Amino acid sequence: MSEYLLTVKNLKTYFPIKEGLIKRTVGYVKAVEDVSFSVKQKQVYAIVGESGCGKSTAGKSIVRLIEPTAGEVIFDGKTLSSLSDEEMRLKRRDMQFIFQNPYSSLNPRMNVYQLLSEPLKTHFNLTENEVQLQILEMIDKIGITEDQLWRYPHQFSGGQKQRISIARALITKPRFVIADEPVSALDVSIQAQVLNLLINLQKEMELAMVFISHDLNVVRFISSEVAVMYLGSIMESGSTDEIYQKPLHPYSKALLDAVPNIDPLKKKRRSSLKGEVPNPANPPQGCPFSPRCVRADDICRKEKPTLNFYKGRNIACHNPLE
Amino acid sequence: MSDIKRITKKRKLRKDNTLYLLLRDPLGRAGFMGIALIVLLAVFAPYISNFDVAEIHSKDRLQAPNSTYWFGTDNFGRDIFSRIVYGARVSLVVGIVSVSIAAGIGFILGIISGYFEGRIETSIMMVMDVLFAFPSILLALLIVAVLGTSIVNTMIAIGIVNIPVFTRTVRASVKSIKSLDFVADAKSIGLKDRDILIRHIAPNSLASFIVQATLALSSAILTEATMSFLGLGIRPPEPSWGSMLSESRAFMELAPWMVIFPALFIILTILSFNILGDALRDVLDPKLKL
Amino acid sequence: MQNLLEIKDLKIKTLRNKEEVMLLDKVSLNIAPGQCLGIVGESGCGKSITANALLKLLPYPLSVSSGKAMFNSPSLGTVDLLSLEENAMRSIRGREIAMIFQEPMTSLDPIFTIERQMKEALEFHHAHMHEKEKHDRCVEVLKQVNIPRIEQTLGSYPHQLSGGQLQRIMIAIALINTPTLLIADEPTTALDVTIQAQILELMNKLKHEQNASVMFITHDLGVIAETSEQVAVFYSGHIVEEASAEELFYRPAHPYTEGLIKSISSLNEKGNQLYSIPGNVPPGGELKSYCHFLDRCKYAEDSCKRGLPKLVEVAPKHYCRCFRHSMEVEV
Numbered sequence: 016m017s018e019y020l021l022t023v024k025n026l027k028t029y030f031p032i033k034e035g036l037i038k039r040t041v042g043y044v045k046a047v048e049d050v051s052f053s054v055k056q057k058q059v060y061a062i063v064g065e066s067g068c069g070k071s072t073a074g075k076s077i078v079r080l081i082e083p084t085a086g087e088v089i090f091d092g093k094t095l096s097s098l099s100d101e102e103m104r105l106k107r108r109d110m111q112f113i114f115q116n117p118y119s120s121l122n123p124r125m126n127v128y129q130l131l132s133e134p135l136k137t138h139f140n141l142t143e144n145e146v147q148l149q150i151l152e153m154i155d156k157i158g159i160t161e162d163q164l165w166r167y168p169h170q171f172s173g174g175q176k177q178r179i180s181i182a183r184a185l186i187t188k189p190r191f192v193i194a195d196e197p198v199s200a201l202d203v204s205i206q207a208q209v210l211n212l213l214i215n216l217q218k219e220m221e222l223a224m225v226f227i228s229h230d231l232n233v234v235r236f237i238s239s240e241v242a243v244m245y246l247g248s249i250m251e252s253g254s255t256d257e258i259y260q261k262p263l264h265p266y267s268k269a270l271l272d273a274v275p276n277i278d279p280l281k282k283k284r285r286s287s288l289k290g291e292v293p294n295p296a297n298p299p300q301g302c303p304f305s306p307r308c309v310r311a312d313d314i315c316r317k318e319k320p321t322l323n324f325y326k327g328r329n330i331a332c333h334n335p336l337e
Numbered sequence: 338m339s340d341i342k343r344i345t346k347k348r349k350l351r352k353d354n355t356l357y358l359l360l361r362d363p364l365g366r367a368g369f370m371g372i373a374l375i376v377l378l379a380v381f382a383p384y385i386s387n388f389d390v391a392e393i394h395s396k397d398r399l400q401a402p403n404s405t406y407w408f409g410t411d412n413f414g415r416d417i418f419s420r421i422v423y424g425a426r427v428s429l430v431v432g433i434v435s436v437s438i439a440a441g442i443g444f445i446l447g448i449i450s451g452y453f454e455g456r457i458e459t460s461i462m463m464v465m466d467v468l469f470a471f472p473s474i475l476l477a478l479l480i481v482a483v484l485g486t487s488i489v490n491t492m493i494a495i496g497i498v499n500i501p502v503f504t505r506t507v508r509a510s511v512k513s514i515k516s517l518d519f520v521a522d523a524k525s526i527g528l529k530d531r532d533i534l535i536r537h538i539a540p541n542s543l544a545s546f547i548v549q550a551t552l553a554l555s556s557a558i559l560t561e562a563t564m565s566f567l568g569l570g571i572r573p574p575e576p577s578w579g580s581m582l583s584e585s586r587a588f589m590e591l592a593p594w595m596v597i598f599p600a601l602f603i604i605l606t607i608l609s610f611n612i613l614g615d616a617l618r619d620v621l622d623p624k625l626k627l
Numbered sequence: 628m629q630n631l632l633e634i635k636d637l638k639i640k641t642l643r644n645k646e647e648v649m650l651l652d653k654v655s656l657n658i659a660p661g662q663c664l665g666i667v668g669e670s671g672c673g674k675s676i677t678a679n680a681l682l683k684l685l686p687y688p689l690s691v692s693s694g695k696a697m698f699n700s701p702s703l704g705t706v707d708l709l710s711l712e713e714n715a716m717r718s719i720r721g722r723e724i725a726m727i728f729q730e731p732m733t734s735l736d737p738i739f740t741i742e743r744q745m746k747e748a749l750e751f752h753h754a755h756m757h758e759k760e761k762h763d764r765c766v767e768v769l770k771q772v773n774i775p776r777i778e779q780t781l782g783s784y785p786h787q788l789s790g791g792q793l794q795r796i797m798i799a800i801a802l803i804n805t806p807t808l809l810i811a812d813e814p815t816t817a818l819d820v821t822i823q824a825q826i827l828e829l830m831n832k833l834k835h836e837q838n839a840s841v842m843f844i845t846h847d848l849g850v851i852a853e854t855s856e857q858v859a860v861f862y863s864g865h866i867v868e869e870a871s872a873e874e875l876f877y878r879p880a881h882p883y884t885e886g887l888i889k890s891i892s893s894l895n896e897k898g899n900q901l902y903s904i905p906g907n908v909p910p911g912g913e914l915k916s917y918c919h920f921l922d923r924c925k926y927a928e929d930s931c932k933r934g935l936p937k938l939v940e941v942a943p944k945h946y947c948r949c950f951r952h953s954m955e956v957e958v
Contacts, residue, residue, distance in 0.1 A: 104527050122537050174907055202846070203848070207893070211903055273824035274820060
């Protein structure tokens with residue numbers, strides 16, 4: 016048994032672009048172009064990137080909520096793509112997914128009790144009493160009271176909804192969870208509460224977690240390792256602290272520089288990144304970041320760099336920063 | 338654990354009850370009362386009516402409303418009030434049976450074509466589109482012409498005509514619900530397709546379905562009236578509001594009450610169902626339940 | 628009047644189940660010429676409706692129930708925006724006060740080209756302008772907001788452009804009539820950090836070039852720190868604190884502001900727990916007779932329930948609504 020609980024190798028997810036009456040495929044949106052990384056037991060691994068970089072699609076492809084086009088996902092020694100639909104369905108007990116928006120990820124016609132009992136009843140053969148015991152134990156952790164059990168999602172605030180949705184994902188006691196921007200739909204003063212809860216549960220349940228986010232501050236706080244994604248590919252990955260202290264990829268650096276600072280005396284803007292993220296249906300030749308990169312030269316525009324081990328981390332760049 | 342059991346009972350709150358919410362709404366109350374009136378008429382027809390529906394009083398033809406004949410008499414001297422009361426039975430039975438046919442078949446086809454994409458969906462919708470393309474009254478007439486004129490055939494015809502509307506409504510709501518996060522969430526939890534369909538998709542598409550059903554009820558009653566008016570619905574002397582209107586054509590100026598009363602009841606029934614449908618749409622929104 | 632805009636005791640109400648509910652109360656703000664006032668607060672705190680009220684854009688059933696908003700209009704002199712007639716308001720809206728919204732994708736009409744929509748904004752206030760002049764003006768403002776390939780962009784439809792470009796165009800449309808006041812309602816919330824950085828930089832540049840005043844509404848304290856000189860913190864329909872940006876970030880007086888700043892800066896420290904404000908954001912329209920932050924405040928005492936604290940000056944030009952600083956009660 017390897018030290019890694021999850022290994023993702025060269026994951027690709029393409030969406031066909033269809034045109035015309037007979038829906039002929041005229042091209043592909045390469046949402047996830049090349050993603051490889053490994054997550055250890057009990058580790059929080061972050062994927063960070065801007066909208067449209069494919070981080071969310073990558074997350075969904077890993078647990079086969081979207082079927083990946085190519086690549087391999089090995090979870091607990093088993094290749095997920097080789098599992099039948101039914102085997103995969105049973106496997107979900109161990110690998111769960113937390114959605115970004117609790118306003119839409121909870122069925123409005125189910126009360127909290129139904130929402131929390133459903134995963135248990137699906138995966139375990141429990142008596143009603145055992146189900147109730149487990150639910151009581153869980154709501155105690157997420158700060159929902161017993162009489163709130165019969166309420167419906169719309170009667171809760173956004174933060175409470177997200178806590179319910181976290182509880183729904185974790186009540187089967189999975190070993191691995193993917194959290195897709197779990198706090199970005201919440202108010203600022205609520206985000207910290209929910210992050211604390213998630214971290215506490217992760218430690219307590221010894222979960223391995225892939226944390227997908229565009230918020231660099233949150234990523235630094237929560238993860239020990241991080242992968243920076245741009246246009247479907249990983250640009251740089253490695254220890255969070257090291258990358259934040261000294262990014263080697265020009266894109267990681269630009270991304271970190273763009274984060275607003277809450278110190279008004281440091282107001283002066285750093286040289287911000289020019290241009291916009293290209294369309295993933297029509298990616299640039301060579302390095303996907305080359306059109307916006309200040310260090311780009313001829314080779315960058317011709318040849319796509321591969322993710323290589325360099326100075327203690329992985330980086331896909333022809334001209335890394337010193 | 339007895340604690341939970343006790344709380345379980347708390348769910349049956351008055352505020353949670355759809356009927357309670359419906360009656361709290363003034364429009365809902367009006368629609369509900371209108372329909373209750375028609376239902377009472379239909380159920381207690383033998384006790385309410387003064388005369389037999391086919392009983393001809395040749396001396397009292399075309400009488401204006403008076404104390405004996407409350408709504409007047411028709412050209413055969415039959416009591417219009419009694420015929421209206423019995424006509425309510427026909428209207429309601431035709432409405433409910435035909436809508437049940439349409440809704441039942443339509444719901445199943447809608448769920449199937451909405452959830453399973455591809456060839457199944459395309460072929461179901463193709464049939465529906467063809468069915469939809471015919472003017473509904475023409476289609477109903479055609480079906481009755483083939484099957485023969487009888488009350489049962491009328492109901493079948495109206496039922497078939499209404500299937501596409503239900504299929505389309507249900508399919509559209511299944512499709513939009515299917516793309517919502519909570520369905521993806523149910524999949525990620527590890528639910529079986531069947532459970533996702535029954536527990537997550539169907540309950541959430543029920544609201545638009547029920548509203549559609551009340552609206553279809555009124556249109557079914559209207560179609561029956563139209564068909565009877567054209568002479569292809571209920572056979573005389575069996576009374577139906579539509580056939581009563583039809584028979585009144587020649588006497589409209591001479592005896593306007595022959596037109597006014599059946600028309601009034603058709604309008605009342607349809608209006609009540611439509612209002613009820615609108616009110617139901619609001620009430621079935623889960624956000625209203627406190 | 629020295630200020631460009633003076634809002635006094637603005638009160639906004641709505642109807643809920645046929646009952647009047649107060650959404651906003653006792654809001655007074657000033658914006659000096661050339662100044663950027665940041666308004667920060669969470670969803671439902673009343674920051675957006677304040678801006679909409681100024682331009683008479685409140686959706687039914689919301690309405691202004693009292694208050695004044697004196698605006699130093701170049702064309703009309705000093706006017707009260709809230710009591711202005713619709714005709715007069717139309718000459719101010721879009722020309723003297725322009726607004727930028729959160730969602731650039733839905734703020735532009737999908738069936739018209741960018742050029743047509745930009746010219747429309749010009750046409751309304753300059754009916755007699757020549758086509759050529761209009762075109763030149765469009766090119767000029769697009770240049771100001773750093774749009775590449777201007778002619779091509781003018782001929783495009785909104786769906787052909789990215790979110791960042793569309794937001795630049797929204798800013799260009801807002802600037803096309805050289806307004807004296809720009810209201811930006813969460814202009815970067817829908818954008819990515821690298822694009823947000825570009826837009827913020829652009830807005831700071833334009834503010835200096837055009838000497839326009841800006842009212843910057845956001846939930847992001849970081850964005851406020853980068854753009855605003857003066858900051859008002861909204862909580863549940865009230866201003867709870869107002870000060871210069873420096874003063875506010877270094878010496879926050881209200882427990883809510885303090886909590887917000889702490890929870891953001893604790894992200895930068897490796898630790899086990901984040902600093903967090905307990906409780907939930909109160910839903911809009913629950914104005915209580917005591918301090919609204921009471922249930923979530925770590926300094927709360929029983930005596931806090933005695934009434935709504937008054938917004939008082941706790942340091943020079945630094946206002947705060949909290950009993951820790953003054954015992955005065957709002958009447």
